[in-house]
Amino acid sequence: MKVPKPSYETMEKIIEVLRYGSGAKGCVPIKSAHVSGVSYANIKEAGMEFLEDVAKSGVKVKVATTTNPGCAEIGARSNRYGLDKELIENQRRIVRALEKIGAEATLTCTPYECRRVGFGEHVAWAESSAVAYANSVLGARSNRESGISALASAVTGKTPLYGMHVAKNRVPKARVEVEAGELDEARMGALGYLLGAKLGSEVAFLSGVGRCDKTKIKCLLAAASTAAPVSLVHVEGVTAEEEWAGKLAPRRAEHTIGMEEIEEQREKLSFDSADPDCALIGCPHLSLEELARLAEENSGRKFGKPAFLFTSRRVAELARRKGYAGKLERSGASILVDTCVMWSGLGRLGLERPATNSAKACFYLRNAMGLKPKLCSARDCLGA
Numbered sequence: 601m602k603v604p605k606p607s608y609e610t611m612e613k614i615i616e617v618l619r620y621g622s623g624a625k626g627c628v629p630i631k632s633a634h635v636s637g638v639s640y641a642n643i644k645e646a647g648m649e650f651l652e653d654v655a656k657s658g659v660k661v662k663v664a665t666t667t668n669p670g671c672a673e674i675g676a677r678s679n680r681y682g683l684d685k686e687l688i689e690n691q692r693r694i695v696r697a698l699e700k701i702g703a704e705a706t707l708t709c710t711p712y713e714c715r716r717v718g719f720g721e722h723v724a725w726a727e728s729s730a731v732a733y734a735n736s737v738l739g740a741r742s743n744r745e746s747g748i749s750a751l752a753s754a755v756t757g758k759t760p761l762y763g764m765h766v767a768k769n770r771v772p773k774a775r776v777e778v779e780a781g782e783l784d785e786a787r788m789g790a791l792g793y794l795l796g797a798k799l800g801s802e803v804a805f806l807s808g809v810g811r812c813d814k815t816k817i818k819c820l821l822a823a824a825s826t827a828a829p830v831s832l833v834h835v836e837g838v839t840a841e842e843e844w845a846g847k848l849a850p851r852r853a854e855h856t857i858g859m860e861e862i863e864e865q866r867e868k869l870s871f872d873s874a875d876p877d878c879a880l881i882g883c884p885h886l887s888l889e890e891l892a893r894l895a896e897e898n899s900g901r902k903f904g905k906p907a908f909l910f911t912s913r914r915v916a917e918l919a920r921r922k923g924y925a926g927k928l929e930r931s932g933a934s935i936l937v938d939t940c941v942m943w944s945g946l947g948r949l950g951l952e953r954p955a956t957n958s959a960k961a962c963f964y965l966r967n968a969m970g971l972k973p974k975l976c977s978a979r980d981c982l983g984a
Contacts, residue, residue: 607657608756611752612752615760623762628758630722631721631722636750637748638694638707641671643747666708667695668726669910670939671943705913709727713914720741722740724749725750729822771803775804776856777857778858779808779856786977788816803833809836811837819957822884870976875953878906880981888919891935897979903931903933916937952971955981
């Protein structure tokens with residue numbers, strides 16, 4: 601079958617196929633889109649050429665459109681890690697194609713750090729952890745889009761009205777009680793992974809974690825959406841719809857999760873090397889507040905191993921203006937933008953045993969990159 605050339609009509613057809621396949625009776629206008637499938641390491645030559653064909657077709661996005669990370673820094677003045685020059689140029693070609701259609705080269709998995717997202721706002725996002733954060737923490741509405749469906753929504757300005765865009769589908773079907781006391785972000789990730797493994801895509805109401813900060817909730821949701829197609833978790837005392845959801849959730853907890861089970865899951869996700877050769881922090885990408893905290897906690901102390909901190913261009917620039925980046929760099933950290941923990945530089949540097957505070961990162965570092973990660977808190981990662 602001959603693949604049709606990219607055009608506005610092609611994007612309309614993609615949306616129509618999705619609408620028909622999902623059983624949606626219609627579509628809903630969206631406020632923003634977030635496009636994945638941006639890393640050259642993932643989409644290779646065929647994906648790059650497709651995006652360039654889209655750009656040549658003359659189509660433009662109708663809504664604010666952000667983009668996922670690539671596999672290498674492309675804005676740096678020098679190739680400081682000696683990456684393959686062709687790989688960097690191909691990553692730049694992908695970004696140029698997306699910019700040509702009007703997308704913003706945010707190159708981040710945290711689009712909510714780039715623009716304000718309102719409660720009840722319909723969006724079409726294609727990054728699993730970002731979707732879970734938008735639905736759960738912000739009360740926005742998005743399904744887990746693919747890179748191509750998010751792109752089609754960006755161009756057409758709409759998405760099929762089904763799934764998380766419909767209120768009745770956001771009602772929790774299970775109540776989960778946590779009996780583990782205060783958890784650090786690594787163990788919150790292990791808890792999130794357990795949640796996804798136990799419930800799959802089922803919407804849950806989670807209680808017993810207390811009030812947790814942004815880092816911990818990001819780690820929880822990122823891990824849950826790694827273990828299963830999770831789009832929404834209502835967390836008591838934390839998330840946007842928790843009061844409404846709490847009234848509609850089952851009265852009795854169907855699952856109880858304790859510290860022993862959480863620790864067992866942490867060990868399963870972690871190779872638990874006693875001697876990590878680097879630290880990788882920022883999966884999902886670090887916020888300005890997280891960089892500020894790391895700078896304060898580690899000010900004046902030299903890291904004992906290479907430390908790589910991943911964030912967006914925008915956040916990195918703000919962190920540099922406020923002095924956080926300088927403090928961290930003086931401690932020995934490298935701040936990387938445009939990319940993520942799936943960064944191509946790890947192989948180039950020969951690093952094999954990363955310490956990370958992200959359960960999601962552990963899963964991909966181990967299963968996609970063949971590394972031996974250790975899952976522990978950021979404090980332990982940088983101080984181990």
